[in-house]
Amino acid sequence: MNVFRYQAIDSQGKRFSGQLQAESRGQAVAQLQAQGLLIVEVQALQGGWAVLLAERQQISQPQLVRLTEQLATLLEAGQPLESALALQARQAARRPQRELLERLLAQVKAGEALSSAMIRQGSLFSPFYISLVRAGEASGTLADALAQLAAHLERTQAQRAELVSALIYPAFLVAGVLGSLALLLAYVVPQFVPVFSDLGIVLPLLTEMILWLGEALARWGLFVGVIIALSGCCCVFALRDGRRREQLDAWLLRRGALGKFLQGLDTARLAQTLGTLLEKRVALLASLDITRQVASNRAMQAALGKAAQDTREGTSLALALARTAMFPELAVQMIGVGEQSGQLAAMLLKLARIYDKQNQTSIKRFMAALVPTLTLVMTLLVALIMLAILLPLMSLTSNI
Numbered sequence: 001m002n003v004f005r006y007q008a009i010d011s012q013g014k015r016f017s018g019q020l021q022a023e024s025r026g027q028a029v030a031q032l033q034a035q036g037l038l039i040v041e042v043q044a045l046q047g048g049w050a051v052l053l054a055e056r057q058q059i060s061q062p063q064l065v066r067l068t069e070q071l072a073t074l075l076e077a078g079q080p081l082e083s084a085l086a087l088q089a090r091q092a093a094r095r096p097q098r099e100l101l102e103r104l105l106a107q108v109k110a111g112e113a114l115s116s117a118m119i120r121q122g123s124l125f126s127p128f129y130i131s132l133v134r135a136g137e138a139s140g141t142l143a144d145a146l147a148q149l150a151a152h153l154e155r156t157q158a159q160r161a162e163l164v165s166a167l168i169y170p171a172f173l174v175a176g177v178l179g180s181l182a183l184l185l186a187y188v189v190p191q192f193v194p195v196f197s198d199l200g201i202v203l204p205l206l207t208e209m210i211l212w213l214g215e216a217l218a219r220w221g222l223f224v225g226v227i228i229a230l231s232g233c234c235c236v237f238a239l240r241d242g243r244r245r246e247q248l249d250a251w252l253l254r255r256g257a258l259g260k261f262l263q264g265l266d267t268a269r270l271a272q273t274l275g276t277l278l279e280k281r282v283a284l285l286a287s288l289d290i291t292r293q294v295a296s297n298r299a300m301q302a303a304l305g306k307a308a309q310d311t312r313e314g315t316s317l318a319l320a321l322a323r324t325a326m327f328p329e330l331a332v333q334m335i336g337v338g339e340q341s342g343q344l345a346a347m348l349l350k351l352a353r354i355y356d357k358q359n360q361t362s363i364k365r366f367m368a369a370l371v372p373t374l375t376l377v378m379t380l381l382v383a384l385i386m387l388a389i390l391l392p393l394m395s396l397t398s399n400i
Contacts, residue, residue: 004028004044008037018120059096059124061157067097068150075143082108100124113137127290128273135280145280152276156269159356166363170370177378184385186221189214192389201392210388242298250299253326260328261362266297267331268355270304275348284344285312300326317344331355 074084085105092098107117115134118125136145239245253259273294277287288308295301303324310320318336321327338347
């Protein structure tokens with residue numbers, strides 16, 4: 001993603017500026033035009049320092065969750081929207097939060113809706129966030145919509161944090177395993193080469209292979225590491241192309257247990273988002289367009305876009321999803337039942353809970369098996385290296 005600074009004029013003739021993230025300048029212009037803004041200037045922030053500075057001026061997701069919770073609490077307590085925003089602005093500890101709240105307050109005082117004021121803040125508020133706020137404003141349940149938003153954001157953040165936390169220990173373990181093996185092969189094993197040469201004994205095939213691998217790693221290890229790092233950078237750069245990323249994601253979905261797990265993760269995320277939007281009376285087609293942006297898997301994102309197009313032409317959502325062959329059969333069946341019973345939103349939220357539980361169970365089982373497996377692999381590899389070193393010595397002592 002690139003960061004763009006823009007200046008625009010709204011429908012009331014007011015000029016303002018802001019920042020947003022987009023793949024290209026054309027996409028940034030399209031986002032602003034979709035908001036009904038007259039564009040004055042769109043300029044990319046050049047250089048890494050400018051991008052970092054722009055990101056530091058934005059508030060983080062945990063801070064956004066807290067701001068949303070506080071605003072919902074104040075509105076539920078009977079505070080008018082302007083008073084609630086003013087109170088939050090006075091109590092904000094960090095400058096980006098205070099400036100954000102002050103901008104929202106100024107625009108609300110000027111007669112704009114809160115959702116319209118949020119649109120002006122660039123990419124800080126997602127389409128999902130703005131749609132729920134707009135639905136709450138239309139139904140007179142803004143406090144409830146904000147509370148639901150806060151709960152949704154907090155749940156999403158907790159799931160992401162849980163997954164990251166679960167992978168921290170295995171990541172350190174893998175690094176320790178690879179580091180230990182590299183140390184043994186690159187520095188310990190080569191020390192025995194002159195010893196075996198002086199003894200003049202015939203080396204077993206295993207010992208010759210380990211000695212050759214150790215010498216190769218000691219001589220070419222740094223070069224190989226640089227090649228691997230450069231290859232990784234090239235792969236990351238290549239995957240910035242949407243078509244390549246979609247092909248990779250589609251390939252991953254076909255990889256057995258891994259594919260089912262990734263499919264379950266996105267299914268839960270999509271069902272939760274779509275169900276929440278429909279529960280707030282957001283139109284189905286608009287909800288599908290918003291939900292599509294939530295998908296992390298580009299293949300499922302494209303499939304959902306195709307399903308949205310088929311639904312726009314009159315096809316039922318369940319049938320449209322089934323045609324893509326990208327979504328689990330259980331999800332398609334439950335969505336079909338929800339459509340027939342007129343309870344699609346409730347069925348989607350139930351579907352999200354089902355897949356959340358399945359994903360948590362899969363993560364726990366994976367973690368329970370991963371750590372012992374890595375420990376066993378490291379033990380076997382170290383034992384193999386030590387055996388390769390000891391075999392010639394054992395052969396020498398047996399001949400004495």
